[in-house]
Amino acid sequence: MNGKVVLVTGGSRGIGAATALRLAREGADVALTYVQGKEAAEEVVRGIEALGRRGLALRADSSDAAEAAESVGRVVEAFGRLDVLVNNVGVGVLGPLESLSLADVDRVLSVNVxxxxxxxxxxxxxxxxxxxxxxxxxxxxxxxxxxxxxLYATSKSAxxxxxxxxxRELGERGIAANIVHPGPVDTDMNPADGPGAAGQAAMTSVGRFGTAEEVASMVAYLAGAEASYVTGAEFSVDGGYAA
Incomplete structure (x- = not known):
């Protein structure tokens, strides 16, 4: 991916951070967005720059319609082009159906969809x-x-x-679009030693949580030249969770 420019939304931690660093190791210049984790985002940028690539952290709230779209233009303005978008940003509100408020619905759908x-x-x-x-x-x-x-499953299924x-719409232009479905992954939001983690691990066929780097490796493949004939596809990186 030498010379390519990538935008990873929500790239300050977890799968987003691992993806940003993996793509930088593959030779890409990487911009990432964050909302609250400025220090974490800047740390990821330092990691990108340590690999000899250009990095950029942009504060952008994906729940804000203007900011969600404008982040792309800001990357092009800074780096001169955009080759890969990784839609990583997302929020999860879990709970009984009757407990979900309209504010919950609006928040999750505005960010995730x-x-x-x-x-x-x-x-x-x-x-x-x-x-x-x-x-x-x-x-x-x-x-x-x-x-x-x-609510979470609804938003991600969309x-x-x-x-x-x-x-379908972008294929004639030689642009590919794919989706990666992580299973239980060890992150700050869902640590492998957190409450309920043992039950999640037991639902996989391999009996463990995945790592953010394992998901990032799939993203790197789909972002690269070898996946030029792969589009419109779903890829599970879930340890057999859905098997």
Whole structure:
């Protein structure tokens, strides 16, 4: 990916940070967005720069329609182009159906669906032949093992339809769109030693949590030249969670 420019939304920690660093190791210049984790985002940028690549941290709230779209233009302004968009940003509100408020619904859908749509729309206007849109979904689009995931599963399932439609609409331009579904992954938001972690690990066929780097490796493949004939597809990196 030498000379390529990548934007990773929500790239200050977890899967986003691992993806930003992996793509920088592959030779890309990487911009990332954050909302609150400025110090963490700047630390990821330092890691990118230590690899000899250009890094950029942008504060952008994906729940804000203007900011979700404008982040793409800010990357092009800074780096001169955009080759890959990684839609990693997302929020999760879990709980019984009757406990979910309208504010919860609006927050989750604005970030997980509207923000991703608008960023993809803005990126599609900038990407050239060979461009990539890679979206991070969830294993809960394929298997919801218990109560409490209604809103989150709804929001992420919408991204499957978005990805397939993008693949159809952008294919003639040589732009690919795919979605990656992580299973239980050891991050700050869902640590492998946290409450309920043992139950999540038991739902996989390998009996453990995944790492952010394992998800990032799939994103790196889909972002690279070897995946030029791969589009409109779903990829599970879930340790057999949905098997």
């Amino acid at each position: 509207r923000g991703v749509f608008l960023a993809s729309q803005a990126a599609a206007a900038r990407l050239e032949r060979g461009g990539r849109i890679v979206t991070i979904g969830t294993c809960m689009t394929q298997r919801v093992p218990g109560a409490g995931g209604t 991204l499957v339809g978005l990805t397939k439609a993008l693949a």
